Amino acid sequence: MVCQKVKIKNPAGLHLRPAGKLCDEAIKYKSKISFQRGTMITNVKSLLSVLAAGIKYNDEIEFVCEGEDEEEALAGIVLVIQNGLGE
Template sequence: MVTRKVVIKNPTGLHLRPAGNLCKVAMNYKSHITFMYGQNSANAKSVLSVLGACIKCGDELEFKCEGPDEQEALDALVAAIESGLGE
């Protein structure tokens, strides 16, 4: 299992479009991918879970990846978030 914390930079947070882009990246990997936000955890492959977390600009998420391609998945997720998730 690998983990990393990342801060959301999107000015409007993770609304539908960036949440969908995050899920698309996560679904490219076989690993189980979740993130912690406060005391809650959510499935990074589920748009509803990501939207339900109500993540805003400046919020810190801790991603946890576990599986055969965990490091590649984590690196791709962090790169996608740091690039703004298409926004």
């Protein structure tokens, strides 16, 4: 299991388009990928779960990857967030 905290820098937070980009990246990996904010744990491979989390600009969330390609998955997720999730 690997984890890393990341701040969301998209001005509108994780609305439909960036949430979709995040899910698209997560689906590429076999590992279980989730993020935690407070006590809420969200499955990153589920678009509806990501949207329901209500992540806004400058929120800090902790990504957790667990599985055979966990390190590669975490690196890919962090990279796509740092690149602005398509915005």
